[in-house]
Amino acid sequence: MSPDAFNNLFSLLIGFAVAGALTSGYQAMLRQPAGFGLLQQGVVPRSFAAVPFLMFAAPFIIMRNTLLGPRIERRRTEFVMLATVLAGTWSMMSGTVLLMVLHAVGVVA
Template sequence: MLATGYQALAARPASFHALLTGGATAYAHVPFLVFAAPFIIVRNTVRRERFENNNPIGVAVATMIAGFWSLMSGTAVIVLLRAFELV
């Protein structure tokens, strides 16, 4: 939802290029990218696979990394909500 909302507001897809700008802008994008990164990784992998004939092992590894990242970021949110006794 974050990456799609970003794309609707910014009229361009979310990417890791914001980190290359440096300064306060790069630091401001870090919290967003922590949660949007799994979507960006899978989107980039699917795009690359569509235009290039890569091996399926690379796609599987990228999908596992994105899935694990997504699970861990969700776990961090639940831990924070429990710490503030909101759940």
């Protein structure tokens, strides 16, 4: 495996792990699942605080909604595939940002 492929895989996994930890922590503290409805509270500080949270938690929320969708409504396979690619790309990008921050702080060599 090339170093670039390994770095991308590691970024993808770190992004999904952080997204899952954030949403699980949110649900444990507030007893309700996190979702994109956090942005629909109007112009209040909670909505502005939700933006950075959702930037890193979105891959997990997208995949949770995608996997629960067929139980609630019938979704086509193309929609599930597109949502999975979107969540994976988002996870890799947020994981890359997290790895860059860890590298800048000096935690990762």
